[in-house]
Amino acid sequence: MSQAGLSEAGLAPAGMGRGGWSRAQRRLHWWVALLVPLTLALGFLMVELPLRPLAPKFLAYQAHKSFGLVVFGLVAWRLVLRWRRGRPVADAGLPRWQVRAAGMVHAVLYGLLLMVPVLGYLSAASAPGQVPTMIFLLVPVPHVVGPDAARFALLRLVHLWLAVGLVALALGHALMALRHHAQGRPVLRAMWRGDA
Numbered sequence: 001m002s003q004a005g006l007s008e009a010g011l012a013p014a015g016m017g018r019g020g021w022s023r024a025q026r027r028l029h030w031w032v033a034l035l036v037p038l039t040l041a042l043g044f045l046m047v048e049l050p051l052r053p054l055a056p057k058f059l060a061y062q063a064h065k066s067f068g069l070v071v072f073g074l075v076a077w078r079l080v081l082r083w084r085r086g087r088p089v090a091d092a093g094l095p096r097w098q099v100r101a102a103g104m105v106h107a108v109l110y111g112l113l114l115m116v117p118v119l120g121y122l123s124a125a126s127a128p129g130q131v132p133t134m135i136f137l138l139v140p141v142p143h144v145v146g147p148d149a150a151r152f153a154l155l156r157l158v159h160l161w162l163a164v165g166l167v168a169l170a171l172g173h174a175l176m177a178l179r180h181h182a183q184g185r186p187v188l189r190a191m192w193r194g195d196a
């Protein structure tokens, strides 16, 4: 049995590979896959909304920031599970370079999934017009850095482009998964139903 998939991008602990994705790993994958495009769409919508009436714009900002922070939490949880439980062994029929390429894409996706919300949070905290960050209007999140127009302009731009990069890469990743599925490989079934 190939060990290539086990140490993909150095993310999985050696010796793992029993069974398929756990139920929690699968649920977290699909929740994140749903929330990321939703947060992206809310991001574009909230900046376009007019300032008056204020309520829809304010609520769109809070929804964007809340879903973005939830993504961060879910991804952190996913990484803990990934570290503790690892991932299924890669399909032995796949060329080694493809297993490596997929591993690199997954590692970059994880990196972006963490970086984009952090940069979003820092943008919110740096914004000259301070709007409080309240998770689902209930939990206030303190802004650890103060307003700074120049920092905000830079962070906002990097946040935007990394968010676009994340979704573009995730789209390519999804298309590859569908391609493998069309070729009869079990990769998508394993992430959907948990078949080993």
Ligand code: HEM
Pocket: 029, 032, 033, 034, 036, 037, 082, 087, 102, 106, 107, 109, 110, 113, 167, 170, 171, 173, 174, 175, 177, 178, 187, 188, 189, 191
């Ligand atoms: C924003 C959207 C998405 C993100 C951020 C994302 C992210 C990821 C990441 C990071 C992994 C690696 C899991 C690990 O090794 O721990 C993964 C695996 C996987 N994803 Fe996604 N994904 C997204 C959407 C999708 C969609 C739409 C599909 C299907 C059409 C899909 C199918 C899969 C499959 C089949 C795997 C398992 C790959 C393997 O076993 O090597 N993903 N995804």
Ligand code: HEM
Pocket: 035, 036, 039, 040, 041, 043, 044, 047, 064, 065, 066, 067, 068, 069, 071, 116, 117, 118, 119, 120, 121, 122, 123, 124, 125, 127, 133, 156, 159, 160, 163
């Ligand atoms: C997966 C997570 C996230 C994605 C995909 C995402 C995406 C986006 C997008 C597409 C924009 C629009 C940029 C523009 O058109 O100028 C944006 C702006 C912004 N986002 Fe996020 N974001 C995420 C998480 C967060 C989080 C967690 C926060 C804060 C806690 C946040 C705060 C902001 C702020 C402050 C702006 C700038 C709004 C403005 O220019 O007034 N984002 N984000």
